Every structure is written in C-alpha cells, then in structure tokens.
Amino acid sequence: MSKVIKGGTIVTADRQFAGDILIEDGKIAAIGYDLTADEVIDADGAYVIPGGIDPHTHLEMPFMGTTADETFESGTWAAATGGTTMLIDFCLPGPDGSITNAINDWHRKSAPQICSDIGYHMAITGWNEQIFDEMKTAVEMGVNSFKHFMAYKGALMVEDDEMFASFSRCKELGALPMVHAENGDIIQELQQKYLAEGITGPEGHAFSRPPELEGEAANRAIMIADAVGTPLYIVHVSCEQAHEAIRRARQKGHRVYGEPLIQFLTLDESEYFNKSWEHAARRVMSPPFRSKAHQDGLWNGLSAGSLQVVATDHCAFGTEKKKMGIDDFTKIPNGTGGLEDRLAVLWTTGVETGRITPEEFVAVTSTNIAKILNIYPTKGALVPGADADIVVWDPKISKTISANSQKSIIDYNVFEGFEVTAQARHTLSRGDVIWSWGKNSSPQPGRGRFVARPAFPSAAKALSKWKALNTPRKVERDPMNIPSGI
Numbered sequence: 001m002s003k004v005i006k007g008g009t010i011v012t013a014d015r016q017f018a019g020d021i022l023i024e025d026g027k028i029a030a031i032g033y034d035l036t037a038d039e040v041i042d043a044d045g046a047y048v049i050p051g052g053i054d055p056h057t058h059l060e061m062p063f064m065g066t067t068a069d070e071t072f073e074s075g076t077w078a079a080a081t082g083g084t085t086m087l088i089d090f091c092l093p094g095p096d097g098s099i100t101n102a103i104n105d106w107h108r109k110s111a112p113q114i115c116s117d118i119g120y121h122m123a124i125t126g127w128n129e130q131i132f133d134e135m136k137t138a139v140e141m142g143v144n145s146f147k148h149f150m151a152y153k154g155a156l157m158v159e160d161d162e163m164f165a166s167f168s169r170c171k172e173l174g175a176l177p178m179v180h181a182e183n184g185d186i187i188q189e190l191q192q193k194y195l196a197e198g199i200t201g202p203e204g205h206a207f208s209r210p211p212e213l214e215g216e217a218a219n220r221a222i223m224i225a226d227a228v229g230t231p232l233y234i235v236h237v238s239c240e241q242a243h244e245a246i247r248r249a250r251q252k253g254h255r256v257y258g259e260p261l262i263q264f265l266t267l268d269e270s271e272y273f274n275k276s277w278e279h280a281a282r283r284v285m286s287p288p289f290r291s292k293a294h295q296d297g298l299w300n301g302l303s304a305g306s307l308q309v310v311a312t313d314h315c316a317f318g319t320e321k322k323k324m325g326i327d328d329f330t331k332i333p334n335g336t337g338g339l340e341d342r343l344a345v346l347w348t349t350g351v352e353t354g355r356i357t358p359e360e361f362v363a364v365t366s367t368n369i370a371k372i373l374n375i376y377p378t379k380g381a382l383v384p385g386a387d388a389d390i391v392v393w394d395p396k397i398s399k400t401i402s403a404n405s406q407k408s409i410i411d412y413n414v415f416e417g418f419e420v421t422a423q424a425r426h427t428l429s430r431g432d433v434i435w436s437w438g439k440n441s442s443p444q445p446g447r448g449r450f451v452a453r454p455a456f457p458s459a460a461k462a463l464s465k466w467k468a469l470n471t472p473r474k475v476e477r478d479p480m481n482i483p484s485g486i
C-alpha cells in the first residue's frame, strides 16, 4: 500500500521546500507536488525531516558491575516517539574478548526487541592477534567503526600504542576509529585524591575529570590518528579544550569529527552541587556536564561546522543502581538518558532561538552521521530510493518533559521540567508509521533491522591517497657520497 506525506515543508541538510513525499515498499518513491497514494499522511503546518539517527547509545550496557536499565525495546521505542528512527549502539567484548562474538551477542539481545533500525560500533578494549583478525570479520559483518576508551583505566581503557595499532588496522580495513577522549591515568589519580580528602559525593566525579584532561586526550588521539593517516571521530565532546583541538586539527586538513551531546549543550556542572544526592548522582556521566562557559563554543561549533553530530550517549541506569556509589562517587554507574528528547530539546534551544537553522538541525541529528558512517543516502536523506525513515515534525506541539510521562524505562529525566516546543506528529520507519502523537501507538518489538555499514567511507579513501603522496621516503644517495665506515 502506498502512502503520501502531504502539505509539509520538507527540510533537508541543505534546503527547505514545500512538497509531498510518496512512499512505496518502505522506500521513498518520489518527491514532488500533488502526489497521490492509497493513504495520506497529513503534514500540513509541519516540517518533514529525515528520521533522527542517534550514533551513541548503550542499551543494556554491562558496565561498572551492573547493567544499564534501558532495554533495546524501551530505548528504540522512546527514541521513535521523539523522532529518532535509528540508533547506533556500542558492542562491548565479553569475557572471551572476542569482538565477533560480541557482535553476535548484540544481535541476539537486540533483534527481538528493536522497533526501529540499529547499527553497531565495536569497542576495542585491548590488543592482540585475535582482535586484529576479528576486526576484518567485524567489517564483513557490517560494523565499520571501532571505539577506543582512553578512560576507565583497568576496565575499558587502551594505551596509546594499542590505539596506534588499532587505528592502523582501521585504516587498512577502511573503518572509522572513534575515541572516548579523557586521560584515564590522571582521572584515577584525581579520584583517589578527592576520596582521600573525604569528597565522596557526585561533585567528586566532576572535580576528578576537569576539561583539561579531555582536551589533552583529544589532542593525543588526533596526533595518533594523524600519525597513522586515518580520520577520527571523537565522541561526547563536552568542552572548549577538546573542541579547540578538533578545530585546530580540521584547519590543518585532518579529518576529525566531533560529537557534542544534547546534555552538554543545555545542562551544566551545577547539577553535581545540588543538595540532593540523588539529583546529582543521576547526572553522573563521563565526561561530566561542564560549566556554562563551554556551551557557547559547542553551539558555535554546530553552526560553524567544526562539530558535526549531536548525540545522547544514552546509558540509562535507574536511581537504585546509581546508589551503588552512595559512599564513593567512583562507584556511581556512569551514564544518563537523552535519546527520547534529543530532537525536541535541540529544536527548542537551538532552532527556536536562532542558534542553528532547521537545515543545520537536520544535518547534526541525521544527515552528517549517515555520511560519516557510510549509510547515506539510504539513511539520513529525503531522496528517492532512501529508506522511508521520515518524521512529520510539528513545531506547534509542545510538552513539559517529565519522567512521569516519558517512554524511557528509567525513573528520572535529566531534562525534567523542560518546556519543549516541537514534537513528532508522526514517525515513520521504513514507511511504517510507528508513532503518532495523540494516538495510542505502541511499540512493535522485533520489526527493526540491523543496518550493515560498508567500509571505506570516502574520507578515509581520500586521506589515504593524500598520505601516500606525502609519506616519508628513503633518500637514495650515491654510495660515492656516503662516507665509508670508520
């Protein structure tokens, strides 16, 4: 059965125009005027945008001795109700260290639960021949991005030489290396320092992870990627120190991408000084929320193009699990929520204020990451042939964000009380309407699909060519000009 989305203003990453979108067999069949179909979806007075893609989630993440509460079912459903139609989740190696087994484990967990499409990044948390070999298999399984934690010493953290080896393997395979950029060694020292001083509350989390430690690690990761000759994606950029490193690298022609979180654009470190332990602990994530002084730079980066993607790092532990750190902030499971509210909060604080345009909104919530991860234009685009992952985005539907009414499974919301002035009137995933505002939509677990991502995004190919032209070469000397040995 064909559908047509009629009467809306279509917004892509580069323009806005009035038009209709015809959908057939889960794909966009045509974009034009006065199109007809079996079913009409009313977009009158609304925008029509590509479904949001959130490239940074940790559903059911085993972490810090527990597991994140947000499931693949509740997480993909909450995301869909907020206009996000694809998540990219992080696979973590299990006790056997196998990354291919980890990918299959994530398939086993996610497939029966997801109501919309999913992709994976693979975490590299050590280095050995098995990982070297299995990275090739992972790429063949449709995972073309590999995450390196420079923090979480003793758990997920890798050393510089391991990153160099893994980035080199990424280059060989045409895969994208990603980093969590914080100096894990110094964080551990500062954690012990503040605990010894009797600071055990969530404020200690912020004190022990100053922005300088993120900036240093961002510079280090950029240096390693440049030495190898590969692009680099820096996740959850929170501060000016990291953003400045990215700007400098990009001005030198390095292909470095930066991903601020919707939380970092709108919330700040004062949350950690709240007198309620629970309020503060619920907001413990890494890197921590920063002072307001950092927010303007992140916003400017989105409109200037030095930062490309707004994500959420949705890693949601309920309050009961946060209490694991009641006497020691280093034991508070790190992570907050955000995937349900990312688009509405960014639209309200960004587009409605004029900080970003509707086109930039589409770019940073969908199109840019689709290009970076090599799934454009199947995803992140409104063009014939693309998957019909589409949102009728209604700027006149407003709501007050609250844990009491959210679809997310956890018992709090870091955006509690935010008045947002835009919502998904309809969310379509591969042409199926999976959410409609004001209707009693319910999740359809298992209808989502894994989206395999081919390797060799164009940036990696271009960089390889340029590096090959400029690589250091042996100087051929006439033996006559070489002094004989003494």
Ligand SMILES: NC(=O)NCCC(=O)O
Pocket: 058, 180, 284, 285, 286, 287, 313, 315, 334, 335, 336
């Ligand atoms: N970010 C966070 O606090 N938790 C999730 C794991 C990570 O991304 O570092």
Ligand SMILES: [Zn+2]
Pocket: 180, 235, 236, 286, 287
């Ligand atoms: Zn991280």
Ligand SMILES: [Zn+2]
Pocket: 056, 057, 058, 313, 315
């Ligand atoms: Zn993360």
